[in-house]
Amino acid sequence: MSETEMYQKATFAGGCFWCMVKPFDEQPGIGSVTSGYTGGHVPNPSYKEVCSETTGHYEAVQIEYDPSVFPYEKLLELYWQQIDPTDPGGQFFDRGQSYKTVIFYHDEEQKRLAEESKDRLGKSGIFSKPIATEILPAKEFYPAEEYHQDYYKKNPGHYQRYSRGSGRVAFIENHWGDKNE
Template sequence: MNEEYELATFAGGCFWCMVKPFDEQPGIKSIISGYTGGHVENPTYEQVCSDTTGHYEAVQITYDPKVFPYEKLLEIFWQQIDPTDPTGQFHDRGHSYRTAIFYHNPTQKELAEESKKALEESGRFNKPIVTPILPAKPFYPAEEYHQYYYKKNPAHYERYHIGSGRAGFIQKHWGNNK
């Protein structure tokens, strides 16, 4: 990886919905949908969905921190999820659909903790913020058909984004519908 780029890894429920908000931002080199946080090497989608691997569905973002700082990535992340739900996201339930921030260095950990504290203190949510901040673990890219799903299958993606409850939640809590 180019020395000027860094990695950011976020689990926000279904990884299909976690690519579009970050895509095409300045300084974002790539976004890979995949699996992390578990104990099975090179898991398949079916294995991860069985909730036996310990993995989260996640996105790994390669970005230029001089152009798009980590704090901005955190801001976008928080606006895509329900950070108060410990059992999944929207209509998707189970371990693989839980939220997490996976930090790659001490600075990311500190910034993630600061952003979580700020969100807790904001009063935006009436329940505790439960999204954990965890050390990054090996990341395994998902199958090709999952990559940039919103571009490959735009109609299905939009139906899912709305039907899962994610779009309405974002609109209610953040006033946008990215």
């Protein structure tokens, strides 16, 4: 089996895709994390088009992972710890449809695991409001422009200011501790 055959795909929308790359990128068994757009009706959209809220797309990350090293269940657990799953209108100070949270499943097993994970989180008592994150079938994924890829590595100062200034870091620390920073 070749290395590419070992990898499976997972796709998550969690608000600004800049903030969704680093937590996954640093895990064992992750082949790649690509920032991009998915879920909409416009082929190969630009960042400006997605921000216009006319394409139906979400900012998302597509992760290629080795399930024998980092299983999908662990990806889901890490995903929940990066977002406010109770916010139906976006994430932190990024508002609008393109910043909503969605788990895009690639097969029925991912769908089942995502639904079970969402149900467990809802019953956990961690959040006082209902879980608003949707679980939808994966659609065509369009990689974002190159300057968006690995943004946390290319622009570490701006990335840190943005992730803290948006309220994301404080929210994560408040709900999960500081293990994600």
